[in-house]
Amino acid sequence: MAGKIIADQIEHSTAGSLDTQYVVNGSEKVWVNFNGTGTVAIRDSLNTSSITDVSTGRYRPNYTNSFNYAADYAFHVTSGVLGATWGLQQLSTHTASSTEFILYNTGAGATDNSIVPCTARGDLA
Amino acid sequence: METPQFKGTHLFDRLCWAKENLEPHQSDYRVVYEDKLDECAKILVPDPNWMACALQGGILPPVWVYHELAKDEAQPDFKKHTRGYLLHQTEPVEAMTEEEAIEYLIMKDCPEQVWKTYNKGNRQTMVICKKEQLPQSREWRNSWKISQVAA
Secondary structure (H helix, E strand, C coil): CCCCCCCCEEEECCCEEEEHHHHHHHCCCEEEEEECCCCCEEEEEECEEEEEEEECCEEEEEECCCECECCCCEEEECCCCCCCCEEEEEEEEECCCEEEEEEEECCCEECCCCCEEEEEECCEC | CCCCCCCCCCHHHHHHHHHHHCCCCCCCEEEEECCCCCCCCEEEEECHHHHHHHHHCCCCCCHHHHHHHHHHHCCCCCCECCCCHHHHHCCCCCCCCHHHHHHHHHHHHCCHHHHHHCCCCCCCCEEEEEHHHCCCCCCCHHHCCCCCCCC
16 A cells, blocks of 8 residues: 555654554454434444444444454444443443443433533454 | 555554545434344444545455454454454455445444345344434433334
8 A cells, every 4th residue: 555654663763662562452443422312313423334323322333343252352432421420331242243331321221412422442343 | 536556455544544634424314123032232334544445446345355354253263363464465345335334334334244134034134214303312221222113
C-alpha cells in the first residue's frame, strides 16, 4: 500500500525507545457512536458491520474483522446523563465477533440513551 | 473511486482505507427478527461505513468466510481463531446493490437458524422493512413482536 512505513521500533532522542507492536496492539480496533433512542442509528464507526438493537437499553455491536479470542479483548462504553447514576452491565454474550451490553440506570433499570460511544481493543483474527 | 487490489491485504487495513476514501451510506433498511420465543423482536441496524464498503466492492470477504469462522468458534475446545487468514486472503466480493448488501448482512449478523427457517414455522420470524415502518416510540420496546398480518 502506498505511503507505508515499516518499523519495528520508534526511538525518542532522550526518552528511550518503544517497539511498534505496543502501538499496534494498544490501538482501538473497533469504535462506534450510535443513537440508542427512537429508531436506533449509527453516527460513525470503524470495523462495525451493524448494531443489533436487542431491547430497551440493550445493544450488540457486530464486528467486520472479528477478534482473535472469544473473550480476550477489552470493551468500553461511556454513556449516561447528568444527575443519574449509570453503570454498564456486560453480558455473557461476549464473542470474538460481537459484544452485547446493557446501559443500566440505577434508578430506572435498562435505559436507552441518545449518545452511546463504544470502543474495543485487542488482537484481531 | 476505484478500489485498490486488496486480495491478501489485512481486512482491517481495507476498512481503514474505506474509512478515509468512501462516503458513508445510511441505509433506510432494517431487519426485524425473533430468535427466542420468550424475547422481544431484535432489530439489525446496518452500519453506514460497512454499507459503503459493500456498495463499493473489492473490500469485504465473502460471507461464507464468516460462517467458517463461526463454525470454529462453536467448537467446544475453541481457544483462538487459527483461520483468520480467510478474512484477509480470500478474494473480496464485488460491488453489491443495497438490497444484496442487506441479504449479506443478514447472513453475517443474524443467527443462522433465523435466516434459514424464518418462513418455515407457523409464524414468520424475520422481516426486512424500512425504518419508517418501525414504531416511532420505544415506550413498549420490550414487547415488540413481528406483526403476522404485515409479515
